[in-house]
Amino acid sequence: xxxxxxxxxxxxxxxxxxxxxxxxxxxxxxxxxxxxxxxxxxxxxxxxxxxxxxxxxxxxxxxxxxxxxxxxxxxxxxxxxxxxxxxxxxxxxxxxxxxxxxxxxxxxxxxxxxxxxxxxxxxxxxxxxxxxxxxxxxxxxxxxxxxxxxxxxxxxxx
Amino acid sequence: xxxxxxxxxxxxxxxxxxxxxxxxxxxxxxxxxxxxxxxxxxxxxxxxxxxxxxxxxxxxxxxxxxxxxxxxxxxxxxxxxxxxxxxxxxxxxxxxxxxxxxxxxxxxxxxxxxxxxxxxxxxxxxxxxxxxxxxxxxxxxxxxxxxxxxxxxxxxxxxxxxxx
Numbered sequence: 001x002x003x004x005x006x007x008x009x010x011x012x013x014x015x016x017x018x019x020x021x022x023x024x025x026x027x028x029x030x031x032x033x034x035x036x037x038x039x040x041x042x043x044x045x046x047x048x049x050x051x052x053x054x055x056x057x058x059x060x061x062x063x064x065x066x067x068x069x070x071x072x073x074x075x076x077x078x079x080x081x082x083x084x085x086x087x088x089x090x091x092x093x094x095x096x097x098x099x100x101x102x103x104x105x106x107x108x109x110x111x112x113x114x115x116x117x118x119x120x121x122x123x124x125x126x127x128x129x130x131x132x133x134x135x136x137x138x139x140x141x142x143x144x145x146x147x148x149x150x151x152x153x154x155x156x157x158x
Numbered sequence: 159x160x161x162x163x164x165x166x167x168x169x170x171x172x173x174x175x176x177x178x179x180x181x182x183x184x185x186x187x188x189x190x191x192x193x194x195x196x197x198x199x200x201x202x203x204x205x206x207x208x209x210x211x212x213x214x215x216x217x218x219x220x221x222x223x224x225x226x227x228x229x230x231x232x233x234x235x236x237x238x239x240x241x242x243x244x245x246x247x248x249x250x251x252x253x254x255x256x257x258x259x260x261x262x263x264x265x266x267x268x269x270x271x272x273x274x275x276x277x278x279x280x281x282x283x284x285x286x287x288x289x290x291x292x293x294x295x296x297x298x299x300x301x302x303x304x305x306x307x308x309x310x311x312x313x314x315x316x317x318x319x320x321x322x
Contacts, residue, residue, distance in 0.1 A: 027295060031288040034171065038287070041172020042179045045205065056201045059193050067190045071183065149172060153165045 004095055010084075011091035019089035026089055029082045036078035037149060043068040043075060044145050051126075051138035061126045061134075069119065076111070099158045103151035110144045160223055167216040171287065174209025177202045178283060185276035187267030194263045195272075199255060232298045232312040237289040244282035251275040 010016060019026045047068040049055040056064055087094055094100045118137055126134060183189035184198045221228050228234045254275060262268050268276075298304060300314035309317045 023295070023297070027292060031284075031291055034168070034287055034291055035175075035284055037168075038171050038175035039179050040176070042176025045173055045176050046180050046202070049205070055205065056193075056197075058201075059197065063192060064190075067193070068180075071189055146169065146172075149169055150165060153168050154161075157161045 007091040007095040010088045013088060015085055015088035016091065019085055026086065029085045033079060033082040033086060036075045036082060039071060040075035040079065040145070041149075043072040044141060047072075048138035048141050051134050062122075065122050065126075072114070094155070097155060097158060099151050099155045103148055103155065106144060106148040106151060110141075110148055113140065113144060160220075163216050163219050163223075167213065167220060170209050170212045170216070174206060174213050175283060175287065177206035177209060178279070181206070182276040182280045185268050185272050186280075187265075187273070191266035195265075195268055196255070196258075196263050227299070228293065230300050230313050231293050232308065233289045233292040233295075235311065235313070237286055237293070240282055240285045240289060244279065244286060247275065247278050247282055251279060 047065045050061050050064040181199050181202055190198050300317055
C-alpha cells in the first residue's frame with residue numbers, strides 16, 4: 001500500500017501553510033511535543049518500573065498502573081497532534097526518510113500493544129498474573145517507547 | 159558523537175521531567191490522589207535525581223561543544239535564569255513539604271500553598287525545556303541584524319561596539 005498520497009495531501013494542507021510560513025509556530029508546537037514526551041515518559045517509567053518491582057513497592061501495582069493510564073493517553077494525544085503538525089512542514093521529505101518509518105512502525109506497535117495487550121491484561125488482579133508475564137509486559141513497554149523516542153530524535157539528524 | 163549526547167539529553171527528559179511531572183501532578187491533586195503525597199514525592203525522588211544528574215552532565219558536554227555560540231544565545235541565557243528560578247522553587251518546595259506535619263498527606267487535593275509551588279515548578283521546568291529547545295534556532299544569533307537591546311541581552315559585544 002502506497003501512502004504517498006497522504007503525505008502529498010498533508011504537504012498542501014492548511015497545517016502545512018501554517019507550519020511552513022511561521023517558524024515560531026513550528027517551534028512552539030515542537031516544544032509541546034517535547035513536554036508530551038516528558039509526561040509520557042513519566043507515566044511509562046512509573047508504571048513499568050513498578051511492575052518490575054523497582055519503584056513504589058509500598059503502593060499496590062494495580063493502583064499505580066490505574067493512576068498512570070489517563071495521563072498516558074493525554075500525553076499520547078498531545079504527541080500525535082503536535083507530531084502531525086510538525087510532519088506537515090516536511091511531509092514529502094519524511095515520506096522518504098527511513099527513520100521516520102522506523103518510528104511510525106514502533107509507534108503503531110506501541111499503540112496496539114498498550115491498548116490491546118497491556119491494558120486488558122493488567123485489568124486482572126496482578127497477583128493472578130504470572131510474574132514473568134508482568135515483567136515481560138513492562139520490559140516490552142519500556143523498550144518499545146524508548147525506541148520510538150530515539151527514532152524520533154534521529155529523524156532530525158538523518 | 160554530538161548527536162548521541164544530544165539524544166541522551168532528550169531521552170533522559172522522559173525520566174527526569176517524567177518523574178517531576180508525576181510528583182507535581184500529585185501535588186496539584188490531578189494524579190495518584192489515592193496515594194499519600196509524601197510517598198509519591200519520597201519514592202520518586204531518587205529516579206528523578208538520577209535523571210537530573212544525567213541531564214546536567216550531558217548538558218555540560220553539549221555546552222562545552224559549542225561554548226561561544228551558546229553563551230551568546232539569548233535562549234541559553236533565558237534557560238539559565240529559568241533553571242536558577244526552578245532550583246530556588248524546588249528548595250522552597252522541599253522546605254514546605256518538610257514543615258507540613260502530614261495533616262494533608264492523604265488528602266486528594268493538597269493545600270493551596272503546595273499547589274502553587276507545584277504549578278510554579280511545572281511552569282518553570284517547562285520553560286527550561288522550551289528555551290532549551292530554542293537554542294538550536296538561529297533567529298537571534300549575533301550575526302543577524304538585531305536591535306541594540308537584543309545584542310545586549312544576547313551579549314553580542316562586537317556587534318554592540320560596532321553600533322556605537
